[in-house]
Amino acid sequence: MTKETxxxxxSDVHRDSRIVAPAIEVLKKEGAExxxxxxxxxxxxxxxANVLNIVGQSGLESYVQPGSHEKxxxxxxxxxxxxxxxxxxVNAIEQRKVETxxxxxxxxxxxxWYCGGQYLLDNGELESGFYERKNEGGKREVVRxxxxxDLKQLVTRPDKTxxxxxxxxxxxxxxxCVDMAEFGEVEKTFFADIVHYRDGEQQIRVYYxxxxxxxxxxxxxxxxxxxxxxxxxxxxxxxxxxxxxxQAGAPVKIKRENRGNPYLxxxxxxxxxxxxxxxxxxxxxxxxxxKAGNHVNQGEFVDELFWNSGxxxxxxxxxxxxxxxxxxxxxxxxxxxxx
Numbered sequence: 001m002t003k004e005t006x007x008x009x010x011s012d013v014h015r016d017s018r019i020v021a022p023a024i025e026v027l028k029k030e031g032a033e034x035x036x037x038x039x040x041x042x043x044x045x046x047x048x049a050n051v052l053n054i055v056g057q058s059g060l061e062s063y064v065q066p067g068s069h070e071k072x073x074x075x076x077x078x079x080x081x082x083x084x085x086x087x088x089x090v091n092a093i094e095q096r097k098v099e100t101x102x103x104x105x106x107x108x109x110x111x112x113w114y115c116g117g118q119y120l121l122d123n124g125e126l127e128s129g130f131y132e133r134k135n136e137g138g139k140r141e142v143v144r145x146x147x148x149x150d151l152k153q154l155v156t157r158p159d160k161t162x163x164x165x166x167x168x169x170x171x172x173x174x175x176x177c178v179d180m181a182e183f184g185e186v187e188k189t190f191f192a193d194i195v196h197y198r199d200g201e202q203q204i205r206v207y208y209x210x211x212x213x214x215x216x217x218x219x220x221x222x223x224x225x226x227x228x229x230x231x232x233x234x235x236x237x238x239x240x241x242x243x244x245x246x247q248a249g250a251p252v253k254i255k256r257e258n259r260g261n262p263y264l265x266x267x268x269x270x271x272x273x274x275x276x277x278x279x280x281x282x283x284x285x286x287x288x289x290x291k292a293g294n295h296v297n298q299g300e301f302v303d304e305l306f307w308n309s310g311x312x313x314x315x316x317x318x319x320x321x322x323x324x325x326x327x328x329x330x331x332x333x334x335x336x337x338x339x
Contacts, residue, residue, distance in 0.1 A: 004323045005100070008032030008060070009309035011067065011166065011279030012040045016313075017050035019334070023317045024058045026337050030330065032319050035060045038279050038309065039067020039109070039166030043116060045074045052078060056086030065092035065109035066119040067166030068280060072142060075119075092164075093144070097154050103322045106154045108165040110146045111280070112261050118143045121167070123263040148267055158272030159303070160325045168278035168306060169268050170260035173293035178308040179260030181281045184242020186231045188251035239283070274304040275327050277320060285311040286318065286331040301326040 008027030013020060024035070035055060041064070042048035048070065055062045066075050083089045092107035110119035114135070122145045135141050155161050171177035231237070237245070237252060245252040259281065268276070274291055288296040290304040301321075307329045310316025315334035320327060 003102075004321055005033060005103070006031045007034050007036050007105075007320045007322070008317065009036045009038060009277055009320055010041070010055075010312055010317055011038040011309060012282065012285075012311045012313060013042060013047070013051055014040060014069065014313050017042070017047055017054065019312055019315065020051050020054045023312060023315075023332075023334060024054065024060070026332055026334060027317060027319060028058070028060070030319055030332065032060065035062040036105075036164055036277070036320075037062060037064040038164055038277060039065060039111070040069045040279065041067075042074065043069040043071070045078050048074050048078045049082070052082040052086075052089065056082050056089055059088055061088050061090065063090045063092045063095075063098070063105070063107065063164075065107050065164070065166070066117065067109075068111035068113060068115040069117045070119055071116070072118045072144060093146075096150070103160045103162060103325060104155075104157055106151065106161055106163050108146060108148065108151065108163065110144070111167055113167070113280075120145050121148055121261070122146070123148045123267075148263060151267060151273070152271055155271050155273060158274070161273060161275065162320070162322065162327060163268070163273045163276040165264070165276065165278055167264070167280045168260040168276065168284075168308070169264035170262040171258050171265075171289065171293050171306070173289070174256060174258060176287065176295045177258060177260075177289045177293050178278055178284045178287045178306050179258045179281055180256065180284045180287070181259040182239045182254065182256050182283045183259075184237035184239065184246060184252040185255050186233050186235045186237065186251060187253055189231065189233045190251060191230050192245075276306050278306070278308055279311070281308065282311040282314075284308045285314065285316045286333075288329055296329075298330055299328055301328045305329065 041051045079091050093109050096107050098105040110121045112121045120143050126145055128147045130142055130144050132142050168179045171179050174180050242252050246254055285308055288307040290296055296305055305327050309318045317332050319330040
C-alpha cells in the first residue's frame with residue numbers, strides 16, 4: 001500500500017486574489033500537502049502576480065497551468081519570475097507529467113473556448129507550441145497551443161493517472177455532470193453601445209440592422225468586454241450578461257447544456273482516462289460524476305471520478321486525495337468555514 005497524497009485544488013480566480021490566502025489556509029488545515037492551480041488564476045499580470053506570490057509563500061509544492069483567461073504576456077514572464085523566486089512553484093506547461101510510485105498527474109493546459117486568453121487546445125495536426133493566428137476581432141496575435149493528442153504519449157498508466165485540465169470532457173447528464181453550463185445564445189444580430197453617465201449609471205442602447213430599435217437595457221452588472229460590440233446571431237454570451245439582455249427583451253436565449261469537449265471524451269475513452277479534475281463551468285462548481293454520468297459521493301475512494309474542484313470567486317475549492325491508484329474528493333466552501 002502507498003501513502004495517501006492530498007492535493008488542494010484552486011481554479012477560477014477572476015476578481016480578487018485576496019481570497020487565495022484564506023483558501024490555502026483552509027486547504028492546509030484539511031491536510032493538503034501540494035497545490036494544483038488549474039487555470040483562470042488571473043486575466044491581468046497584476047492578478048497573476050498576486051496569486052503566484054501568495055502560493056509561493058505557502059511553501060507547498062504547487063503546479064500551475066493556464067486556462068481560458070490568461071494571456072501570454074500576463075502569464076509567461078510572471079510565471080518565470082516567481083518560479084525563480086519560489087522553488088515550490090512548478091510550471092505545468094513545462095512539466096506536463098508528475099510520476100509517483102502510486103499515481104501519475106498529467107496536465108493539459110489551455111482551453112477550447114476563446115475567452116480573451118491565449119492558451120488554446122487543438123485536436124488536429126499542430127504540434128504543441130507557439131503560433132500566430134487571428135483572434136475573434138480579426139487582429140493577429142500569438143497563441144500557445146497544446147495538442148490534446150499529446151495525452152497518447154503522456155498517459156502510460158491510465159488506471160493510475162489523474163488528468164488535470166481546465167475544461168472537462170463531454171457528458172450527457174445535465175443534473176449531475178461537471179460540464180453543465182448556463183449561457184446565452186444570440187438569436188438575432190444586434191449592436192450594443194454602452195452609455196455612461198456622471199452619476200455612475202450606465203445604459204445600453206441596442207441597434208439592429210434596420211437602425212435604432214428603441215430598446216434601452218439597464219443590466220445590474222455588465223462585463224467590461226461588452227462596450228461597442230456587435231453580437232452576431234449564434235454567438236455565446238456569459239450567463240450574467242445574457243440574463244441582463246434577455247430580461248430586457250434583447251434577442252438572447254438562455255440555454256442549459258452539457259458543454260464539455262467531445263474530442264476529449266473520445267480521447268479519454270480511447271486511452272483509458274477515468275479520473276480527471278476540471279473547472280471552467282461555474283454552474284457545475286463542486287460537482288462530481290463517474291464515466292456514466294452518475295454522481296460520486298465525497299470521501300469515497302473510487303476508480304472513476306470526474307470532479308469540478310470549484311469556482312474560487314464564490315469561495316469554492318477542494319482536496320483530491322489519491323491512495324493506491326484510487327481517488328476521493330472533498331468540497332470546501334470558504335463561506336461555510338467562516339461560520
